[in-house]
Amino acid sequence: ILKYATTTKEGYRQYKSNPLICAKCPSLSQCTESKHHQKLIQRHIWESYVEEAEHLRHSYDIKQIYVKRKETIERVFADAKEKHGMRWTTLRGLKKLSMQAMLTFAAMNLKKLATWTWQTT
Numbered sequence: 001i002l003k004y005a006t007t008t009k010e011g012y013r014q015y016k017s018n019p020l021i022c023a024k025c026p027s028l029s030q031c032t033e034s035k036h037h038q039k040l041i042q043r044h045i046w047e048s049y050v051e052e053a054e055h056l057r058h059s060y061d062i063k064q065i066y067v068k069r070k071e072t073i074e075r076v077f078a079d080a081k082e083k084h085g086m087r088w089t090t091l092r093g094l095k096k097l098s099m100q101a102m103l104t105f106a107a108m109n110l111k112k113l114a115t116w117t118w119q120t121t
Contacts, residue, residue, distance in 0.1 A: 012042040
């Protein structure tokens with residue numbers, strides 16, 4: 001039985017076996033090669049959420065949503081690359097690039113808002 005031992009600074013929970021019990025186990029060589037006769041398992045604190053998302057991704061309803069993703073979400077980034085010069089940059093530095101990206105996406109949102117308002121009138 002692996003019992004919770006600690007959580008590392010990197011966000012991994014560590015589970016360890018009792019070395020006294022493992023030392024006597026006939027399956028020790030198949031389980032661990034540790035010279036201290038102790039099995040150690042590490043799991044990230046968010047790994048259960050990643051597993052749940054992976055499980056949901058394969059359900060029928062979610063697959064239907066993923067089909068629409070390429071038409072909605074991915075289209076925005078493709079337009080930014082092709083029509084708004086996001087394929088390359090002439091700027092240096094994270095601050096300048098962030099400002100350019102925010103201005104580009106603000107302009108794209110304004111264009112989308114204008115299209116919606118024109119369609120309703």
